[in-house]
Amino acid sequence: MPRYQPPFTLTSEIVSLIAAVAEQVGRLSAQSGSGMDLRLRRINRIRTVTGSLAIEGNTLSEEQITAILDGKQVLAPPRELQEARNALAVYEQLHAWDGLSEADLLAAHRMLMQGLLDVPGTYRSGGAGVMAGDKVLHMAPPASRVPTLMTQLFGWLQNSQEHRLIASSVFHYEFEFIHPFADGNGRMGRLWQTLLLSRWQPAFAWLPVESLVHREQAAYYEAINASTHASDCAPFIRFMLGCIHKALLDITPQDAPQDAPQVVRLLKALGDNSLSREALQQALGLSDRKSFRQAYLAPALSAGLVEMTLPDKPNSRQQKYRLTSKGRSWLRVHKEHD
Known part of the structure; x- marks a missing residue:
């Protein structure tokens, strides 16, 4: 019987994303395993779990x-x-x-869905689909085919010579297409891609990709649907690599001037608040608008640590500024470090 080969096309955009991700991974790997890094890893793990659960409708906050x-x-x-x-x-x-290991995937599902399903860690025995209200987005293959399809998928993965970024994304898409479990498929697909990537680069074990997927949840499902309609999972590969690249940019210190004293002061002044430029300058004791913007606000905005409340109206009189999730994470780590 011929070996199963998932259909996918490596576009120039995908190849460019692989190179960009590899570059950021190299920078991340150069960091030392300091105590501050450990606290950041804990925060990112919390963001990962919160994001992955939120995609499935769980309302628990990071706190x-x-x-x-x-x-x-x-x-x-x-x-x-x-x-x-x-x-x-x-x-x-x-x-x-x-x-x-297919056996380990079943064991992980058993732990993930313990107390939530009658028989966790076993493939579904009935039909399954992905719904959006009353609309059917995807009808999964019949339950009778699931064991064979999963065995074929793992067989392909075990023998694949593709870059791990590609192989993990293909597996993730194919897993969601098969929808092998009665519940927990989304969580397991994202978990397994994280696991596969962590065997390539350990940093992926705590990279909060799920929080970005949650932020772009509609695009996540659109990428799955586009891949299904095209019978080619390139759209999903492109989407996941984009999320991975953004997550790496968020946690790579070299990409943000977050140790600049002016930026540190700005983040602390904002805290959990949304403040206008005038209120921020007053809180910082600054009177020169141009100096404030050049030395404080512009670097924080470009680093993704601060965002506008009205991004489509940058010059609005109602404009305020607040910390992004990246800024909040950095501030929590900084407070612990202090």
């Missing part, structure tokens, strides 16, 4: 996920708490799973 991780009591729907505890446990065991 609540942090409290659960710290063993504190959190008031929330029991199912959402169970989803969070399970996801944290699975990501904690990421180093123990073999991304090329």
Whole structure:
């Protein structure tokens, strides 16, 4: 029987993204494993779990996920708490799973869906599809075909000579197409791509790609649908590589002047607030508008640490500024380090 070959095309854009990701990975790998790095990894792991669960409708915030991780009591729907505890446990065991093992995928699903499904860790026995309200976005193959399709997919993965960025994205798409489980397919697909990438570069074990996928959730599903309609998963590969590249840019210190004292002061002045330029200058004790913009605001905006509340109206009198998720993460780490 001929070996299964998922259909995909390597476009020039995909090749360029691979090179861009590889460059950022090289910069990230050059960082030392300092204590501050460990705190940043913890924050990114929390962002990863929060983002992946949010895509599936879980409403827990990063602060609540942090409290659960710290063993504190959190008031929330029991199912959402169970989803969070399970996801944290699975990501904690990421180093123990073999991304090329179908048995390990079933074991990971068992842990991820414990207490949420009657028989977690087993392939579905009924039909499945992806819905958007009353609209059917995708009808998965019949349950009787799932074991064979999954065995073929793992067979391809084990023998693939493709770059791990490509192979992991193809696996992720094919996994979602097959939709092998009654529930938890989205979480497992994203988890398994993270696992496969972490075996290529360990930094991917804590890179918060899921938070970016959550931010671009509509585009995520559009990429899946476009790949299905084209019978070619290039659109999904392109989307995932774009998310990976953005996530790497977010956590690579060399790409942001976040150690500049002016930027540090600006981030601390903003905190959890949304402030106008005038309010920020007053909080910082600055009277020169041009100096404030050049030395404080412009570097923070270009680094992605601060964003406008009205990005489509940059000169609006109602314009205010607030921290991005990257800025909030940096500020939390900085406070702990202080």
